Amino acid sequence: xxxxxVGGGMGGTIVANNLARRLHGELKSxxxxxxxxxxxxxxxxxxxxxxxxxGRMTPDELYRDQASLLEPGIxxxxxxxxxxxxxxxxVSAQSGKTxxxxxxxxxxxxxxxxGSIPGLAENAETFYTEESAVxxxxxxxxxxxxxxxVTVGVPHKCPMAPLEITFMLNDYFKDRGIRDxxxxxxxxxxxxxxxxxxxxxxxxxxxxRMGITYETLFNMKExxxxxxxxxxxxxxxxxxxxxxxxxxxxxxEVVEKAGFQNGWVPTNRAxxxxxxxxxKNVLVVxxxxxxxxxxxxxxxxxxxxxxxxxxxxxxxxGAPVRDYDGKVFCFIQAGKERATYAMFNYTTPxxxxxxxxxxxxxxxxxxxxxxxxxRGLL
Amino acid sequence: MxxxxxxxxxxxxxxxxxxxIAGMKAAQxxxxxxxxxxxxxxxxxxxxxxxxxxxxxxxxxxxxxxWHVLVRKAK
Numbered sequence: 001x002x003x004x005x006v007g008g009g010m011g012g013t014i015v016a017n018n019l020a021r022r023l024h025g026e027l028k029s030x031x032x033x034x035x036x037x038x039x040x041x042x043x044x045x046x047x048x049x050x051x052x053x054x055g056r057m058t059p060d061e062l063y064r065d066q067a068s069l070l071e072p073g074i075x076x077x078x079x080x081x082x083x084x085x086x087x088x089x090x091v092s093a094q095s096g097k098t099x100x101x102x103x104x105x106x107x108x109x110x111x112x113x114x115g116s117i118p119g120l121a122e123n124a125e126t127f128y129t130e131e132s133a134v135x136x137x138x139x140x141x142x143x144x145x146x147x148x149x150v151t152v153g154v155p156h157k158c159p160m161a162p163l164e165i166t167f168m169l170n171d172y173f174k175d176r177g178i179r180d181x182x183x184x185x186x187x188x189x190x191x192x193x194x195x196x197x198x199x200x201x202x203x204x205x206x207x208x209r210m211g212i213t214y215e216t217l218f219n220m221k222e223x224x225x226x227x228x229x230x231x232x233x234x235x236x237x238x239x240x241x242x243x244x245x246x247x248x249x250x251x252x253e254v255v256e257k258a259g260f261q262n263g264w265v266p267t268n269r270a271x272x273x274x275x276x277x278x279x280k281n282v283l284v285v286x287x288x289x290x291x292x293x294x295x296x297x298x299x300x301x302x303x304x305x306x307x308x309x310x311x312x313x314x315x316x317x318g319a320p321v322r323d324y325d326g327k328v329f330c331f332i333q334a335g336k337e338r339a340t341y342a343m344f345n346y347t348t349p350x351x352x353x354x355x356x357x358x359x360x361x362x363x364x365x366x367x368x369x370x371x372x373x374x375r376g377l378l
Numbered sequence: 379m380x381x382x383x384x385x386x387x388x389x390x391x392x393x394x395x396x397x398x399i400a401g402m403k404a405a406q407x408x409x410x411x412x413x414x415x416x417x418x419x420x421x422x423x424x425x426x427x428x429x430x431x432x433x434x435x436x437x438x439x440x441x442x443x444x445w446h447v448l449v450r451k452a453k
Contacts, residue, residue, distance in 0.1 A: 154392050190392040191426045197419075217430045219399055233399055234431045292390030292417075 001032050006081045007107030008038030011286030011300030017376030018308035020071035027073040039080040053127035053136045054168045084258045086278035108252040110287035119223030124245035145181030146241030153248035159294040162246045164333040170210045171336040187218035202352045264290035270323035302327040331363040339363045379408040391419040405451045413447045
């Protein structure tokens with residue numbers, strides 16, 4: 001059986017490692033092959049970009065060589081996929097090679113669409129890439145006071161990022177002794193400050209306590225860079241001196257090209273199979289799915305474990321063993337030294353507790369422990 | 379004046395509202411848009427958004443677990 005994993009981010013890497021460990025004997029005997037195609041030979045710890053943007057981590061801390069993270073026996077190639085041919089169980093890649101499969105795992109992730117709002121890319125800072133996070137930090141360093149607007153589009157990667165960056169900015173400006181010269185303002189597309197109701201109920205009083213103002217039901221329409229004004233679809237406007245954007249995301253171009261709207265693959269919420277006639281031997285993990293849950297590393301992690309356990313069970317006894325229940329676990333950095341978390345699934349909403357230093361230290365430890373997660377050990 | 383159905387069943391908050399916002403951009407003044415949603419939050423989110431923007435909220439009704447939220451583009 002040839003298992004082809006497209007994408008070497010958190011989801012793809014955990015599927016590969018977990019599977020390789022469960023199918024050690026089958027890999028050795030040649031009964032199973034695991035092939036991973038990735039767009040990069042490096043693996044980035046993406047949540048670290050938040051810390052880079054406020055000067056609490058440096059970019060080099062976020063990377064490991066992808067090959068060093070993979071179990072022996074996994075065949076790893078840097079060869080980005082350019083086209084899916086579901087009807088004939090093949091993918092084409094940038095090298096010109098065609099790879100065939102018995103089982104395909106799509107783990108291609110998502111991308112921040114700064115270009116989707118006129119004027120946003122030219123006038124706003126963001127932190128979803130190494131380059132933009134470093135640029136944002138430099139902009140913060142040079143900022144001496146004025147109105148900072150954090151604006152949010154949906155869907156986006158890391159559900160807590162908008163809140164976290166706002167809380168971190170509050171502490172950043174306090175540490176520089178200029179908090180009294182900074183007005184922090186936050187905008188969110190729906191009628192509360194976060195899409196998860198209980199998280200919104202917790203975060204709004206935190207904003208009030210910190211003197212952070214907010215406008216809800218604010219969907220970015222365009223940025224007038226000359227006058228430093230952000231305009232909304234709802235007709236309101238907000239002035240800024242420094243604009244920080246968490247833009248709406250899309251799935252990857254190669255997935256969009258395969259005919260999936262906005263690059264999200266329609267996915268069965270329990271089995272994680274791709275919906276449709278060619279989905280029987282195709283599994284989808286992480287941001288790539290169209291599931292109504294957070295696009296987060298932990299989502300990819302928990303989905304990957306289900307996929308690996310089920311695929312190994314299919315090889316060993318001909319049937320999958322469990323369903324994905326929608327489990328997500330997100331830390332929420334509530335400032336530079338306080339954190340809480342949200343844990344939820346399809347049926348049970350989160351119930352965030354007051355932030356503590358202990359959870360902050362656990363999150364700090366997890367920033368390093370991530371590499372054991374990616375290896376499929378934690 | 380046209381009537382358009384926006385089928386957002388299976389999509390959770392804020393999906394149905396985002397689909398309505400996209401639908402509004404494409405619609406003409408006076409058009410009616412009916413959002414179908416399986417997320418009951420839409421019954422609150424959508425009227426709240428319509429009120430802020432200044433469109434016209436017509437009605438919400440539930441049929442077999444699907445919320446039908448009917449609005450009219452007013453400007």
